Amino acid sequence: MxxxxxxxxxxxxxxxxxxxxxxxxxxxxxxxxxxxxxxxxxxxxxxxxxxxxxxxxxxxxxxxxxxxxxxxxxxxxxxxxxxxxxxxxxxxxxxxxxxxxxxxxxxxxxxxxxxxxxxxxxxxxxxxxxxxxxxxxxxxxxxxxxxITPHVHPVCHSFIETAEGLGFPVTTDFNGNNPEGVGFYQINTxxxxxxxxxxxxxxxxxxxxxxxxxxxxxxxxxxxxxxxxxxxxxxxxxxxxxxxxxxxxxxxxxxxxxxxxxxxxxxxxxxxxxxxxxxxxxxxxxxxxxxQDHLAVSYFYKVRTATLNDELHPLLGKAQAALRFAFDRRGPLSLSVNQSGGFVRSEKDAPNVDLQLYFSPVSYTKTPLAARKLLNPDPFSAFLLSFNPCRPTSRGHLELRSADPLAYPVIQPNYLSTEQDIAEVRAGNRLLRQIAASRPLADMITEELIPGPQVASEEDQLADFRARADTVYHPTGTCAMxxxxxxxxxxxxxxxxxxxxxxxxxxxxxxxxxxxxxxxxxxxxxxxxxxxxxxxxxxx
Structure with a gap:
C-alpha cells in the first residue's frame, strides 16, 4: 500500500x-x-x-x-x-x-x-x-x-386533499420551479x-x-x-x-x-x-x-382505514411484502415511510415557507426511541403527522470531551433557545390539529393517540413538544462557510x-x-x- x-x-x-x-x-x-x-x-x-x-x-x-x-x-x-x-x-x-x-x-x-x-x-x-x-x-x-407518486399508500392522497381544502397549494415537484406547497416526496432509490x-x-x-x-x-x-x-x-x-x-x-x-x-x-x-x-x-x-438541526414532533392518529401498519405488522404481511420485493423490487419495502408532506407558511402572511410537514401512512407508538429497539409498526390502523420549523434560529455547539480521538464529543444543540423558534413551534402545533380536524382526514380518524385530546391548550401543546420533540437527523453548520x-x-x-x-x-x-x-x-x-x-x- x-x-x-x-x-x-x-x-x-x-x-x-x-x-x-x-x-x-x-x-x-x-x-x-x-x-x-x-x-x-x-x-x-x-x-x-x-x-x-x-x-x-x-x-x-x-x-x-x-x-x-x-x-x-x-x-x-x-x-x-x-x-x-x-x-x-x-x-x-x-x-x-x-x-x-x-x-x-x-x-x-x-x-x-x-x-x-x-x-x-x-x-x-x-x-x-x-x-x-x-x-x-x-x-x-x-x-x-x-x-414515488404512483406507488404511495392511498391514505397519502387524503392528506393532500385535506391540505388543499385548507388553502395550501399543491406542487408536483418539491425540487422544481414551484417548491412551495404539499405533495409527494422524491427519494434516492x-x-x-x-x-x-x-x-x-x-x-x-x-x-x-x-x-x-x-x-x-x-x-x-x-x-x-x-x-x-x-x-x-x-x-x-x-x-x-x-x-x-x-x-x-x-x-x-x-x-x-x-x-x-x-x-x-x-x-x-x-x-x-x-x-x-x-x-x-x-x-x-x-x-x-x-x-443547527431540524427539530420535529409527530401526532399519532388511529383510523378506520387500512394503513401500512396493516401490511407490515402481521408476520404474514411482512412475508408478503418481502416476497413482492424479491419478485419485482416494489411494494412497501422499496419506499420510505415519509411519502407525502409539504413546505408551507404557518400563516398566510408569513414572508417565507417556514414549516416542513410529513405524512407517514404508518405508526410505531409501541417502540419509542428511548427503547432503542427495532422500529416496528403498531398492530392497528394508524398514521402520523409531523412538522418541523424549516430555518430554526437556535444555535448549538460541539466541543471536545477530551484529547482522546476515540472519545465522543460534547454535543449541545441548544434547541428552542429563541422566541422565534418557540413561535414557529406553536404555529406548527396548531396546524397539525387543524389538518387532522379537516375532511377527508377527519372522516377516517377515530382517535388521537398521541398526544391525545387532554393536551388541549397552546401551552399544553408547547409542553408536549418540549417533552417529545426530537431531531430529524440534520445536523449542520459546525464548520460554517x-x-x-x-x-x-x-x-x-x-x-x-x-x-x-x-x-x-x-x-x-x-x-x-x-x-x-x-x-x-x-x-x-x-x-x-x-x-x-x-x-x-x-x-x-
Missing part, C-alpha cells in the same frame, strides 16, 4: 463518496479515502425500508447522545449518524429535497460568492438521474431520483434499492486504480508542516498509521466528526484546546459553533481559514441550515467542492 497520494479524503460518507469519484475521474490523480466504519453491503442498508433496523445498530452507527437540553426540559437527544461506507446516506430515509432557493441566496448574501441558488443549481442537476424529463432536473447523472452516494458514486469508481479505500480507519489528527496540511494520522487495527498528501487533505466526516478532527489537530478555540493539552495550530473560535475567520471556519472555496492544503466539504459548512432534508444539499456541496479542487489544481 502506498503512503503518499495526491488527495486524502477523510470520511466515506455522503460527501466523501462524491469526492472520491470526481477527483479520480481523470484516471491520474491518486486518492485515498479513509472511513472509520466498514462495508455497506447489508440487506438492511440496501433495502429502502431497512433503515428501521439500522437505526440502533452500533456496528454501522455512531449512536451519539447530546447533552441535556434546557429547551427540551433537560432531556438529551439521540443522534444516529452513519459509521459505514455511505455514511448517514446509508441509514437515512432517502428523501430527496434540495431546499428553498432563498436558502442559498442567503448563503451568498452572507458573503459566500458563488453559492446563490443560480450558482448551485447546476451542481444539483449534475448529480441527478431523474425519473422523467424536467428543465429543473438532471438526467444521466450518477444518483437516481425516484418519483434505483430499481427498488437504496441509491446512496456509496452506490451511485463510490462503488463504480472503485474499479479505478487511482482510488484506494481503507475502512475501519479512524482519523486521529491532520498532519501539518507549518501552516500546510500534509497528511493524516489514523488508527487501524489498534495501530497508528500516517499517510501523506501531495496536494490537499479534505475532511468529509460530517457535522460531528469534521469539527472534532479539526480540534484534535489544533484548529479551534485556542483556550479550549489548551485545556485539553492540545497545541494550537490555528486559532479558529468558530470550529464546532453554529450547530464565511469570509470572516472570527465567525466562520472555511472560505467560499471551502478552504480552512489560516491553513493551506486543507478543506472541509460536507454538511458542516452550511452557513444556515436548508429548508428541508439535508442529504441532497450535501451532495451538491461535494459536487461543487470537487469542481473547485480540480479548478485550483489546473491553475497550479
Amino acid at each position: 502506498s503512503d503518499t497520494f495526491d488527495y486524502i479524503v477523510v470520511g466515506a460518507g455522503t460527501a466523501g463518496c462524491v469526492l472520491a469519484n470526481r477527483l479520480t475521474e481523470d484516471g491520474k490523480s491518486t486518492v485515498l479515502l479513509l472511513e472509520a466504519g466498514g462495508s455497506d453491503l447489508s440487506i438492511w442498508i440496501q433495502m429502502p425500508i431497512g433503515y428501521g433496523r439500522t437505526f440502533f445498530d452500533k456496528r454501522i452507527n455512531w449512536m451519539y447522545d447530546t447533552e441535556a437540553i434546557e429547551g427540551l426540559g433537560g432531556r438529551s437527544s439521540y443522534w444516529p449518524r452513519g459509521k459505514v461506507i455511505g455514511g448517514s446516506g446509508s441509514i437515512n430515509a432517502m428523501v430527496y429535497v434540495r431546499g428553498q432557493p432563498r436558502d442559498f441566496d442567503d448563503w451568498r448574501a452572507a458573503g459566500n460568492t458563488g453559492w446563490g441558488w443560480d450558482d448551485v443549481l447546476p451542481f444539483f442537476t449534475k448529480s441527478e438521474d431523474f425519473d422523467r424529463y424536467s428543465a429543473h432536473h438532471g438526467r444521466g447523472g450518477p444518483q437516481h431520483v425516484t418519483e 434505483r430499481g427498488g434499492w437504496r441509491a446512496s452516494t456509496a452506490n451511485a458514486f463510490l462503488h463504480p469508481a472503485r474499479r479505478r486504480k487511482n482510488l484506494e479505500l481503507r475502512t475501519k480507519s479512524q482519523a486521529t489528527r491532520v498532519l501539518f508542516e507549518g501552516s500546510r496540511a500534509v497528511g493524516i494520522e489514523y488508527r487501524r487495527g489498534g495501530k497508528l498509521h500516517q499517510v501523506r498528501a501531495r496536494r490537499e487533505v479534505v475532511l468529509s466526516g460530517g457535522a460531528i466528526n469534521s469539527p472534532q478532527l479539526l480540534m484534535l489537530s489544533g484548529i479551534g478555540d485556542g483556550g479550549a484546546l489548551a485545556q485539553h493539552g492540545i497545541g494550537v495550530q490555528s486559532h479558529l473560535p468558530a470550529v464546532g459553533c453554529n450547530l 464565511g469570509p470572516d475567520a472570527a465567525v466562520s471556519v472555511v472560505d467560499a472555496r471551502l478552504r480552512v481559514h489560516g491553513t493551506e492544503g486543507l478543506r472541509v466539504i460536507d454538511a458542516s459548512i452550511f452557513p444556515n441550515i436548508t429548508s428541508g432534508n439535508t442529504n441532497a444539499p450535501t451532495v451538491m456541496v461535494a459536487e461543487k467542492g470537487a469542481a473547485m479542487i480540480l479548478e485550483d489544481a489546473r491553475r497550479r
Whole structure:
C-alpha cells in the first residue's frame, strides 16, 4: 500500500463518496479515502425500508447522545449518524429535497460568492438521474431520483386533499420551479434499492486504480508542516498509521466528526484546546459553533382505514411484502415511510415557507426511541403527522470531551433557545390539529393517540413538544462557510481559514441550515467542492 497520494479524503460518507469519484475521474490523480466504519453491503442498508433496523445498530452507527437540553426540559437527544461506507446516506430515509432557493441566496448574501441558488443549481442537476424529463432536473447523472407518486399508500392522497381544502397549494415537484406547497416526496432509490452516494458514486469508481479505500480507519489528527496540511494520522487495527498528501487533505466526516478532527489537530478555540493539552495550530473560535438541526414532533392518529401498519405488522404481511420485493423490487419495502408532506407558511402572511410537514401512512407508538429497539409498526390502523420549523434560529455547539480521538464529543444543540423558534413551534402545533380536524382526514380518524385530546391548550401543546420533540437527523453548520475567520471556519472555496492544503466539504459548512432534508444539499456541496479542487489544481 502506498503512503503518499495526491488527495486524502477523510470520511466515506455522503460527501466523501462524491469526492472520491470526481477527483479520480481523470484516471491520474491518486486518492485515498479513509472511513472509520466498514462495508455497506447489508440487506438492511440496501433495502429502502431497512433503515428501521439500522437505526440502533452500533456496528454501522455512531449512536451519539447530546447533552441535556434546557429547551427540551433537560432531556438529551439521540443522534444516529452513519459509521459505514455511505455514511448517514446509508441509514437515512432517502428523501430527496434540495431546499428553498432563498436558502442559498442567503448563503451568498452572507458573503459566500458563488453559492446563490443560480450558482448551485447546476451542481444539483449534475448529480441527478431523474425519473422523467424536467428543465429543473438532471438526467444521466450518477444518483437516481425516484418519483414515488404512483406507488404511495392511498391514505397519502387524503392528506393532500385535506391540505388543499385548507388553502395550501399543491406542487408536483418539491425540487422544481414551484417548491412551495404539499405533495409527494422524491427519494434516492434505483430499481427498488437504496441509491446512496456509496452506490451511485463510490462503488463504480472503485474499479479505478487511482482510488484506494481503507475502512475501519479512524482519523486521529491532520498532519501539518507549518501552516500546510500534509497528511493524516489514523488508527487501524489498534495501530497508528500516517499517510501523506501531495496536494490537499479534505475532511468529509460530517457535522460531528469534521469539527472534532479539526480540534484534535489544533484548529479551534485556542483556550479550549489548551485545556485539553492540545497545541494550537490555528486559532479558529468558530470550529464546532453554529450547530443547527431540524427539530420535529409527530401526532399519532388511529383510523378506520387500512394503513401500512396493516401490511407490515402481521408476520404474514411482512412475508408478503418481502416476497413482492424479491419478485419485482416494489411494494412497501422499496419506499420510505415519509411519502407525502409539504413546505408551507404557518400563516398566510408569513414572508417565507417556514414549516416542513410529513405524512407517514404508518405508526410505531409501541417502540419509542428511548427503547432503542427495532422500529416496528403498531398492530392497528394508524398514521402520523409531523412538522418541523424549516430555518430554526437556535444555535448549538460541539466541543471536545477530551484529547482522546476515540472519545465522543460534547454535543449541545441548544434547541428552542429563541422566541422565534418557540413561535414557529406553536404555529406548527396548531396546524397539525387543524389538518387532522379537516375532511377527508377527519372522516377516517377515530382517535388521537398521541398526544391525545387532554393536551388541549397552546401551552399544553408547547409542553408536549418540549417533552417529545426530537431531531430529524440534520445536523449542520459546525464548520460554517464565511469570509470572516472570527465567525466562520472555511472560505467560499471551502478552504480552512489560516491553513493551506486543507478543506472541509460536507454538511458542516452550511452557513444556515436548508429548508428541508439535508442529504441532497450535501451532495451538491461535494459536487461543487470537487469542481473547485480540480479548478485550483489546473491553475497550479
